[in-house]
Amino acid sequence: xxxxxxxxxxxxxxxxxxxxxxxxxxxxxxxxxxxxxxxxxxxxxxxxxxxxxxxxxxxxxxxxxxxxxxxxxxxxxxxxxxxxxxxxxxxxxxxxxxxxxxxxxxxxxxxxxxxxxxxxxxxxxxxxxxxxxxxxxxxxxxxxxxxxxxxxxxxxxxxxxxxxxxxxxxxxxxxxxxxxxxxxxxxxxxxxxxxxxxxxxxxxxxxxxxxxx
Numbered sequence: 411x412x413x414x415x416x417x418x419x420x421x422x423x424x425x426x427x428x429x430x431x432x433x434x435x436x437x438x439x440x441x442x443x444x445x446x447x448x449x450x451x452x453x454x455x456x457x458x459x460x461x462x463x464x465x466x467x468x469x470x471x472x473x474x475x476x477x478x479x480x481x482x483x484x485x486x487x488x489x490x491x492x493x494x495x496x497x498x499x500x501x502x503x504x505x506x507x508x509x510x511x512x513x514x515x516x517x518x519x520x521x522x523x524x525x526x527x528x529x530x531x532x533x534x535x536x537x538x539x540x541x542x543x544x545x546x547x548x549x550x551x552x553x554x555x556x557x558x559x560x561x562x563x564x565x566x567x568x569x570x571x572x573x574x575x576x577x578x579x580x581x582x583x584x585x586x587x588x589x590x591x592x593x594x595x596x597x598x599x600x601x602x603x604x605x606x607x608x609x610x611x612x613x614x615x616x617x618x619x620x621x622x623x
Contacts, residue, residue, distance in 0.1 A: 428604070430506035434499045438491040439483040445503040447604050449476025457481040457496050459489045461555035462563070465593040466496075472522075472597030493559040497566030504571040511535055513610055518603030522595040527582030529591035531599045534574040541568045545579040545588055552586045560589055564596075 428447040435441070453470035455463040458481050470477045479500070483492030508514060519532040529545075541564055547557040568575050577596070582588035 426509070428507045428509065430503040432499050432503045432506065434495060434502065436495065439481060439495040441479070441481045441483075441495055441499045443496075443499045443503045444476075444478040445500070445507050446476040447504075447507050450474060452476045454478040454480075457492060458483055458485055459492055459496075459555070461553060462489070462493055462496065462559075465563075465589065468590060468593040469597040469600065472594050473601045475600070489554075489556065489559060490562060494562040494566045497563035498570050501567040501570030501572075504567075504573075508535060508604060512612055513606045513608070515603055515605045515607055518599035518601065520595040520598035520602070522591045522598065524587045524591045524594070525584070527584060527587035527591045528580045529582075529588070529595045530576075530578045530580060531592065531595035532576040533596075533599045533603050535572075535603055536574045537572050538574060539569045539572050540574040541565055542576045542578075544577065545592065547585050547588060548583055549585045552589065557585055557589065560592070 430443075430445045432443045433441070434443075451471050451474045453467050453476070455466045455470075455477070457463050457466065457479055463479075466477065466479060469475070479496060481492055481496055483489075483495065485492055514535065516535050517533070519530070521528065521530050543561050543564060545557075545560065550557060564575060564577065567573075577592055579588045579592060582591070
C-alpha cells in the first residue's frame with residue numbers, strides 16, 4: 411500500500427474505529443451483521459446459503475475487513491429473500507461504518523482473474539445509489555444457487571450503502587469463476603475505496619464538501 415494510504419493510527423493520528431452492528435428482522439428473514447472496516451480479514455459467515463457464504467468470504471479475505479453474518483430466512487421457498495436481505499444489511503453496515511467519509515479515498519477499482527474468467531469492479535462512495543451489472547452468465551445455476559441472485563445481492567447493497575457500483579465480467583466460461591471473480595474484485599475495490607488518505611484526514615473527497623446525496 412502506498413504510504414499516503416496508510417491508516418491514520420500508523421501516522422501517529424487518532425484513528426476512529428470504523429465498525430457497525432446491524433440487526434434487520436422481517437417476516438421473511440432475520441439477519442445480524444457486524445463489520446469492522448479496519449480488520450484483518452476474519453469472517454464468521456452463516457447466511458444459510460452456502461454459495462453466498464463462499465462469496466462473502468471473498469469480500470472478507472480480499473477486502474481485509476472483519477465480517478460476521480448470521481441469517482435465518484425462508485429458504486424453504488428459495489434463497490431470494492435471504493440473499494437480497496443480506497445484501498441490504500451489509501449495505502446498511504457499510505453506510506454506518508464509513509460515517510462522514512472524511513479522509514476516505516472514496517473510489518476503488520479492481521481487475522481479478524480466475525483461470526479463464528476476468529472481472530472488473532469499480533465503486534464510488536458517492537452517496538448516490540446506482541448499479542451497472544453486466545455478467546453474461548454461462549449457466550443458470552451454480553450448484554443450487556440461482557445466478558440471478560447475484561444481482562439481487564448487489565442491488566440491495568448499493569441501495570443501502572448509497573454507492574455507485576459498476577460490475578463487468580469481461581470474459582469467462584465457468585459460471586462459478588465468473589461470479590467468484592466479481593466478488594473478489596468487489597472486495598478489493600472496497601478495500602481501496604475505504605482506505606484512509608492521511609494527507610486528507612479531515613477532508614471529504616468531493617468539491618461539494620459532502621458525500622450525502
